[in-house]
Amino acid sequence: MAITPPTRAPHPLETTSRADDAVVAGPHRRHAARLAAIAFVAPLVVYLVVFYGYPLVQNVAMSLQRYDRATFVSGGAPFVGLDIYREVIGQPKFWRIVGQTATFTLVSITVQYVVGLALAVFFQHNFRLSATLRAMFLVPWLLPVIVSGTTWQWMMNPDNGALNSLVGLFGVDPIWWLNADHALMSVIIANIWLGIPFNLVILYSGLQNIPTTLYEAAAIDGAGPWRRFWSITVPLLRPVSLITLLLGLVYTLKVVDIIWIMTMGTGTSQTLATWSYAMAFGKGASAVIKYSEASAVGGILLVIALAFGLVYIAVQRKQED
Amino acid sequence: MTRLNPRAAAGIGIMVVSGFALAGCSGGPTVAPGESGAASEGTTTAQITFWDPYPQRETGSEWDTLVKSCAPDGSTIVRSSAPQSDLFNQLTTAVKEGNAPDIVLLDNPMMPEASSAGLLATAEQAGIDTAGIDENLLGPGIVDGVAYGVPMGSNALGLYYNKNILDAAGVNPADIKDWASLNTAIEKVVASGKKGITFSGVAGEEGVFQFEPWFWGAGANLSDLGSAEAISAGQLVSDWIGKGWAPRSAATDNQSASWDVFLTGDYGFAENGSWFAADAAALKDFTVGMIPIPAKDSAVAPVPTGGEFAVAPLQSKDASDHYANASSVIACLTTGDKATATSEALGYLSAKADVRAAQVAANAMWTPWVSIVEGAQGRTSELGATYVDVSAALSQAEQGALNAAGDASGVEAAFKDASGN
Numbered sequence: 001m002a003i004t005p006p007t008r009a010p011h012p013l014e015t016t017s018r019a020d021d022a023v024v025a026g027p028h029r030r031h032a033a034r035l036a037a038i039a040f041v042a043p044l045v046v047y048l049v050v051f052y053g054y055p056l057v058q059n060v061a062m063s064l065q066r067y068d069r070a071t072f073v074s075g076g077a078p079f080v081g082l083d084i085y086r087e088v089i090g091q092p093k094f095w096r097i098v099g100q101t102a103t104f105t106l107v108s109i110t111v112q113y114v115v116g117l118a119l120a121v122f123f124q125h126n127f128r129l130s131a132t133l134r135a136m137f138l139v140p141w142l143l144p145v146i147v148s149g150t151t152w153q154w155m156m157n158p159d160n161g162a163l164n165s166l167v168g169l170f171g172v173d174p175i176w177w178l179n180a181d182h183a184l185m186s187v188i189i190a191n192i193w194l195g196i197p198f199n200l201v202i203l204y205s206g207l208q209n210i211p212t213t214l215y216e217a218a219a220i221d222g223a224g225p226w227r228r229f230w231s232i233t234v235p236l237l238r239p240v241s242l243i244t245l246l247l248g249l250v251y252t253l254k255v256v257d258i259i260w261i262m263t264m265g266t267g268t269s270q271t272l273a274t275w276s277y278a279m280a281f282g283k284g285a286s287a288v289i290k291y292s293e294a295s296a297v298g299g300i301l302l303v304i305a306l307a308f309g310l311v312y313i314a315v316q317r318k319q320e321d
Numbered sequence: 322m323t324r325l326n327p328r329a330a331a332g333i334g335i336m337v338v339s340g341f342a343l344a345g346c347s348g349g350p351t352v353a354p355g356e357s358g359a360a361s362e363g364t365t366t367a368q369i370t371f372w373d374p375y376p377q378r379e380t381g382s383e384w385d386t387l388v389k390s391c392a393p394d395g396s397t398i399v400r401s402s403a404p405q406s407d408l409f410n411q412l413t414t415a416v417k418e419g420n421a422p423d424i425v426l427l428d429n430p431m432m433p434e435a436s437s438a439g440l441l442a443t444a445e446q447a448g449i450d451t452a453g454i455d456e457n458l459l460g461p462g463i464v465d466g467v468a469y470g471v472p473m474g475s476n477a478l479g480l481y482y483n484k485n486i487l488d489a490a491g492v493n494p495a496d497i498k499d500w501a502s503l504n505t506a507i508e509k510v511v512a513s514g515k516k517g518i519t520f521s522g523v524a525g526e527e528g529v530f531q532f533e534p535w536f537w538g539a540g541a542n543l544s545d546l547g548s549a550e551a552i553s554a555g556q557l558v559s560d561w562i563g564k565g566w567a568p569r570s571a572a573t574d575n576q577s578a579s580w581d582v583f584l585t586g587d588y589g590f591a592e593n594g595s596w597f598a599a600d601a602a603a604l605k606d607f608t609v610g611m612i613p614i615p616a617k618d619s620a621v622a623p624v625p626t627g628g629e630f631a632v633a634p635l636q637s638k639d640a641s642d643h644y645a646n647a648s649s650v651i652a653c654l655t656t657g658d659k660a661t662a663t664s665e666a667l668g669y670l671s672a673k674a675d676v677r678a679a680q681v682a683a684n685a686m687w688t689p690w691v692s693i694v695e696g697a698q699g700r701t702s703e704l705g706a707t708y709v710d711v712s713a714a715l716s717q718a719e720q721g722a723l724n725a726a727g728d729a730s731g732v733e734a735a736f737k738d739a740s741g742n
Contacts, residue, residue: 069438073417158569176569180724263573266524266720283406287430287526287709289413 056302063295072291084292088300093270100184101253101271104191109248111192113241116199121233123200124207134204141197149261152190153178156262180267187259187269194258195251199244206240207233239319246312250305260284272301358640360448360648365393366639369646370422372412374629375667376402384666391653398650409435412634416440421634423646426473428629429461429699430526433706436464440634444468447633448648450656458672460699462630464706470632471655474669477693478534478624480615481583481591481601484608486515490589494612498620500538500557503590507566510589517566518590521579522558522723529712530625531576531592532558532719533700534614538622543703543711546718547740553617555722555732563727572723594627595690596668602686613693626697628669631655670694714739 063084071077088094123134140148155162156177164174177186210233218228256277259265264284265274278284280294371388378384385400392398403411405428412435415421427435435441444451444462451459451468455475462470480503482494490513492506507517522528535557536543541550561567568574568582576593580600583591586607592614601609616622631654633647654663661679664671670690671677677694681687701708721735 069413069434069440072438073413074439153573176726178573179569180720264524266572267724281406281410282709284525287406288713289410 059295059298059302063292063299065292067291069289077292084296085300088293088296097270097272097275100268101273103184104188104255104269104271105249105252107188108191108195108252109245112195112199112248113203113245115192116196116244117203117237117241119196119200120203120207121229123204134200137200138197140194141201145194145257146261148194149190149258152186152193152258153262156186178263183263183267183269187262190258190262191252191255195248198251199248202240202244203237206237206244209240210236239316242312242315246308249308253301253305272297272304276301358442358636358644359446360641360644363639363641363643363645365396365645365649366642367396369393369396369398369424369650371398371400371424371650372408372422373400373402373426374405374408374428375426376404378402387659387662387666388650388654391650391659393646393649396646405431412440413438416634419637421636421643423633423643424650425632425634426629427470427632429472429626430701430708430712432461432469432630432632433464433701434709435632436467436469437706441469442633442635442640442644442647444470447644447651449631449633449651453673453675455672455674455695457695457697457699457702458626458628460702461626462632470630471651472626472672473629473631473655474664474667474671475694475697476595476627476669477690477697478531478592478594478627479611479613479690479693481593481597481609481611483583483586483589484610486510486513486586486589486607489513490515492589494610497612497615499615500617503615507561507589511564511566516568516588517564518561518592519568519574519579519582519588520558520571520592521574521576522571522719523573523575524716524720526712526716527575528719529716530627530700532715534592534622534624536715537624537698538614538616538619540617543708543715545740546711546714547737550617551718551740552733552736555718555736556727556729558719559722559725559732560727562723563725569723569726572720595670595694598686598690599668611689613689621692621696623696623698624693625700626694628667628672714741 064079064081065071065077066080066084067077119137123130156164158164158174158176158178161177163177167175176182214232214236215228218232223231254273255271256273259269259271259274260277263269265271265278266284274284276294276297279288279290279297282289369392373388375384380400388400389398402408408425409427409431412421412425412427416439421440432441445468449468449471451462451471454471458472458475459468462468462472480497487494487506487510490510492509494506497503497506511517521531532554535554536551539550539554539557541548541554545551558567558571562569562571570582571579574582580591580593580597582588583593584604598611601611613621614624631647631651633644633651636643653659660671660673660676661683664676664680670687671680677687677691681691700712704711718736718739721738722732725731725735
């Protein structure tokens with residue numbers, strides 16, 4: 001199309017009335033307005049492509065080629081299609097690790113949510129020292145994970161750890177917390193402890209948004225505390241609960257640090273995230289670096305997280321209708 | 322929430338496509354590292370970069386000062402440190418991007434993989450002198466008959482003992498001539514009310530390094546992890562856990578943590594490295610002695626060689642100058658009058674017989690270590706670059722054995738699984 005100077009300076013707001021432009025102003029103004037629109041969007045698009053699109057695509061590309069240290073350096077990794085995915089999923093330990101990841105994630109977020117909600121309801125009633133106590137519950141969130149992870153590992157020492165002394169008081173035999181069989185349980189305990197503050201804070205602020213008049217009206221109508229909880233708190237807290245659970249799920253799926261510090265992903269504590277980390281950097285039991293396999297497992301993790309994200313959007317949309 | 326409109330969908334499409342295009346551009350290496358260049362054709366530059374795996378040796382430490390004193394006239398050395406496996410990964414990326422350092426100290430079992438991945442210049446190219454180095458210690462740095470660097474010295478594993486505890490239990494360390502007599506000694510120590518032995522069985526190469534003396538001492542071979550000899554080595558350490566002679570935390574303790582457990586003064590024996598020899602000699606609370614690790618049927622088991630190689634990474638730009646830097650600094654650290662200082666600063670025995678003799682003459686602490694270092698065996702000598710895979714499997718087997726806590730069928734299953742049959 002021929003380019004002639006616009007009759008007047010285009011205003012970016014005009015892009016909001018494109019339909020009118022097309023009829024009234026003819027092609028010239030519409031063209032200029034679109035250029036301006038592109039100019040405004042470009043920085044965001046460039047940012048998204050460079051920092052999100054490119055790494056994601058690179059990750060997928062890596063999982064479709066067979067990389068080792070030599071081909072990583074000199075290039076020329078052969079394209080193998082979906083072979084890497086087939087190999088990863090075909091390993092006998094794959095489904096075991098998926099199961100462990102599911103247990104780790106579901107048990108962690110369920111207990112975190114229930115305990116977080118119980119504490120939030122507890123702190124809803126202001127009492128002396130309630131602010132101080134609430135602040136103390138935030139400590140796990142403020143500590144660096146390297147500190148809390150090491151402390152948990154030390155408390156779970158099978159020979160002279162604090163936790164075994166504690167269970168000993170109840171007549172329980174010392175537990176080898178971090179051995180292959182118990183490792184999953186131990187890292188779940190530590191992870192729940194880490195995640196409670198997050199649930200507490202979000203759910204507590206959600207509770208603040210429920211008008212107290214509802215509770216008062218219900219009380220006058222004769223509803224007891226239990227009834228008030230199920231009929232007012234739970235339904236009105238649903239949007240907040242949903243986002244808490246979804247964020248908790250995504251955070252927990254990708255947890256590496258606490259597990260790595262405590263067990264390096266040995267035994268039953270291996271999850272998709274720690275497995276991918278170990279292969280990507282040649283750490284832990286295996287010093288062999290496996291770029292392609294790590295990318296494939298990372299990709300699988302992303303798809304799982306994305307699936308739950310879509311579930312969240314669907315549920316949210318249903319609520320709004 | 323509104324539906325995705327077609328325009329937005331097209332936008333996302335463009336993003337994804339351009340992302341693929343970007344990925345396409347960077348498929349190959351940015352700069353191909355050259356095979357050309359030689360130290361003799363280059364001149365040293367004003368700044369020399371030096372990477373080592375000793376983050377604990379800070380700026381101003383004995384080691385740091387020694388390295389920087391090796392800068393040729395008109396040059397300064399910029400030293401940076403990272404843990405072993407991180408250093409290897411950083412080196413991989415740096416060579417790919419064409420900005421590798423001049424000198425890297427790389428852990429010896431990584432040498433075959435590093436050279437076969439095309440990360441290293443040959444010793445000849447980089448002007449590194451390998452004359453006078455013991456064959457067993459130089460071994461890990463020789464791949465397909467070509468030398469790729471020079472060992473910075475060697476450490477080795479020994480069996481430390483707490484003399485006070487052994488005396489009280491009536492154990493004479495000189496009587497320990499094989500596994501049976503070692504077990505008898507540990508049993509006496511435990512019967513006297515003390516604890517048995519500490520070692521590191523942590524997942525990964527570090528735990529494997531500590532397991533190999535028992536593995537080789539049983540007559541097992543890295544090419545067959547499922548053999549009866551291999552299983553018997555696993556059974557030995559598994560029984561220690563099962564009988565309560567060794568702490569169960571051995572399965573997660575690294576070598577420093579395991580040494581800390583020994584320092585509590587509760588344990589009779591500790592398997593650990595020569596780098597703690599100075600620490601042991603300086604202890605006030607109890608007297609520490611050391612004997613070689615026994616094999617199943619003899620007094621001395623082969624131990625793996627430990628320590629780093631000084632190497633020159635492949636360079637794509639001004640290669641000869643970088644190699645000249647490497648040649649000059651490595652020669653300063655490993656030959657001539659600074660060679661002894663280098664070994665002492667690292668807590669290693671030198672890889673050269675004459676320097677080792679000088680170290681022993683100056684410090685009697687080293688005397689019992691000399692024969693161990695001289696009899697040590699390279700981890701990768703037998704398998705080359707595939708050692709890392711076997712080591713991963715062996716680590717898995719050892720973890721399984723420790724978790725079995727003495728149960729013979731569990732130990733056997735762990736080793737059979739790891740060997741893939």
